[in-house]
Amino acid sequence: MGKLSGKKVFITGAEQGIGKATAKELIEAGCDVYLHYFSGEEGPKELVELANKLGQRAEYGYADLTKEEETQQCVNAAAEFLGGIDILINNVGGIIARKWLGEIDKQFWQTVIDVNMTTMLNVTQNALPYLKQAKDGASIINLASLAGRSGGHAGSLVYSMTKGAVLTWTRSLAAELGEHGIRVNAVAPGLILGTRFHNQHTTKESADETIRSIPLGRAGSSEDVARVIKFLASEYDGFVSGATIDINGGVYRM
Known part of the structure; x- marks a missing residue:
């Protein structure tokens, strides 16, 4: 596993949940981090304070990543602050709302695609020149979902579709960028309870029912996911690429 100390990380959606926990994990591992946020500065401010206490560098910036120009400005600001980008974590995404097939209109369809896929395209395209310049190789980690594997619960049709697409995007990108020393x-x-996603879109009754089906007998935490992302981030010089690691307590086994 590669050493993370001094590595330059750009992470999207770092204001709460998995993004914030991952940024904390990487800061504590010795990374310098640029934190993108869309809704609320409180989390990024805490992370910058943590980095400062540890004698490291961190900064944050706002962008609507569905918009190409704002994305370009944010990625360039990150690369300028960090002096490059070694590790990219595409964390932004969301279900937006639960809608069944008969309720889905074209605007909702496009919004979910934009939030989960267009953001990833915009960020990765703009970060690519910097990732290619990473002297020891680079690492990209994309946030998919169990819903992309299993199809998700009723009402998550469009979200599940986009997360399935993220799995294919990851495999295809690994093939395309391998020649540049970039792992994907x-x-x-x-x-994963305690995130905005489940706070807004999952009832306690639904969560309890899901937990009963999980072999480990509990829900996951943002920290459970962050530790796995930390491992994949460290593989900037490794041999793991094109893979998806499932973090679900054994409910889905492949």
């Missing part, structure tokens, strides 16, 4: 992998979390 994904994580597919299952039920």
Whole structure:
């Protein structure tokens, strides 16, 4: 496993949940980090304070990553602050709302695609020149979901579709970028409580029912996911590429 100390990380959606926990994990591992946020500065401010206490560098910036120009400005600001990008974590995404097939209109369809896929395209395209320049190789980690594996619960049709696409995006990108020394992998979390996603879109009754089906007998935490992302981030000089690691307590086994 590669050493993370001094590595330059750009992570999207770092204001709460998995993004914030991952940024904390990487800061504590010795990385310098640029934190993208879309809704709320409180989390990024805490992370910058943590980095400062540890004698490291961290900064944050706002962008609507569905917009190409704002994305370009944010990625360039990150690369300028960090002096390059070694590790990219595409964490932004969301279900937006639960809608069944008969309720899906074209605007909702496009919004979910934009939030989960267009953001990833915009960020990765703009970060690519910097990742190619990483002297020891680079690492990209994409956030997929158990829903992309299993199809998700009823009402998550469009979200599940996009997360399935992230799995294919990851495999295809690994083939395309390997010649540049860039590894591309994904994580597919299952039920991760304490995140905005589940706070807004999962009832306690639904969570309890899901937990009963999980072999480990509990829901996951953001920290469970962050530790796996940390491993994949460290593989900037490794041989793991095109893989998806499932983080679901054994409910989905492949």
